[in-house]
Amino acid sequence: MKIFTIDIGNTHTHCALVECGKVLSVSDFDTSAFACDFNFSGLKGGGCGVAWCSVVPKINPKISENFAKFGISNFQLSSKNSPMPFDVKNPEQVGQDRIAAAIGAGKFFEPPYIVVDMGTAVTIDLVDKFGRYAGGAIAPGLYAFTAYLSEKTAQLPMINPKDADFNLVIGKNTLEAMNVGCVKGFCKLVDGIIGDFEKNFFGKSAAEKTIFTGGSAGVLPENWIAGRLVEPSLANIGLAMAFEMVSK
Numbered sequence: 118m119k120i121f122t123i124d125i126g127n128t129h130t131h132c133a134l135v136e137c138g139k140v141l142s143v144s145d146f147d148t149s150a151f152a153c154d155f156n157f158s159g160l161k162g163g164g165c166g167v168a169w170c171s172v173v174p175k176i177n178p179k180i181s182e183n184f185a186k187f188g189i190s191n192f193q194l195s196s197k198n199s200p201m202p203f204d205v206k207n208p209e210q211v212g213q214d215r216i217a218a219a220i221g222a223g224k225f226f227e228p229p230y231i232v233v234d235m236g237t238a239v240t241i242d243l244v245d246k247f248g249r250y251a252g253g254a255i256a257p258g259l260y261a262f263t264a265y266l267s268e269k270t271a272q273l274p275m276i277n278p279k280d281a282d283f284n285l286v287i288g289k290n291t292l293e294a295m296n297v298g299c300v301k302g303f304c305k306l307v308d309g310i311i312g313d314f315e316k317n318f319f320g321k322s323a324a325e326k327t328i329f330t331g332g333s334a335g336v337l338p339e340n341w342i343a344g345r346l347v348e349p350s351l352a353n354i355g356l357a358m359a360f361e362m363v364s365k
């Protein structure tokens with residue numbers, strides 16, 4: 118069965134048509150423009166399931182209204198209906214995109230594994246050996262790391278993370294210093310948290326059990342991202358898997 122999935126993030130809304138865990142097509146929108154513009158009429162009667170998640174609650178009534186208008190039944194993934202159990206203090210607090218990506222990573226590995234979603238925020242999450250969503254870390258995303266300084270200072274420019282040389286050790290001008298501090302610094306934050314997870318939950322490198330997703334994965338230096346497993350539609354795959362698991 119084809120499942121139309123919608124992952125509403127703080128910056129972008131990622132839509133993907135997924136069948137048997139395979140992504141058939143994708144389309145992205147600015148979240149600020151999404152709920153008002155989207156025309157769901159094409160989905161009606163298409164024999165297609167609809168699964169979605171949102172970390173922008175004010176959008177939810179609008180999208181629900183839209184589904185109702187077009188008569189489309191739909192599944193919103195949450196901690197209440199998640200097929201993945203939780204080992205955290207307040208499951209209802211966990212971002213629905215974090216739940217979706219954690220489920221989606223189950224297509225790639227057996228638990229335990231690590232899921233890194235580099236969006237507006239970066240989240241680094243653990244699914245434990247029992248297959249439970251076990252929590253993780255939330256930090257500013259790459260854009261916050263880079264843009265904030267250029268917005269809040271008189272002399273720091275906006276940088277393009279793609280141009281940063283990950284091998285550079287010390288910056289010899291402003292741009293290089295920002296590349297080392299902001300871009301390499303962002304990567305080192307992620308690697309440092311992953312390293313702690315590895316030490317505490319794997320006892321060895323978990324590079325083979327770590328998956329990356331989110332907009333920043335595509336703009337980080339090649340020599341950091343190369344060789345890592347990246348799935349841009351991880352949350353969408355997870356939404357489709359969750360829908361299939363709960364519909365059984």
Ligand SMILES: Nc1ncnc2c1ncn2[C@@H]1O[C@H](COP(=O)(O)OP(=O)(O)O)[C@@H](O)[C@H]1O
Nearest residue numbers: 126127128129236237258259260331332333336
């Ligand atoms: N040119 C860029 N410079 C810095 N960050 C970028 C750039 N392009 C994309 N990003 C990062 O990607 C993020 C958007 O990723 P996305 O996965 O769409 O986020 P969300 O899931 O929060 O909507 C931006 O907030 C930013 O961190």
Ligand SMILES: CC(C)(COP(=O)(O)O)[C@@H](O)C(=O)NCCC(=O)O
Nearest residue numbers: 126127128172210211212236237238
């Ligand atoms: C951490 C997030 C902001 C990430 O959102 P994103 O960057 O993908 O837009 C989102 O998952 C969220 O608002 N979570 C709620 C708090 C929590 O997960 O504990």
Ligand SMILES: [K+]
Nearest residue numbers: 126214234236
């Ligand atoms: K996200």
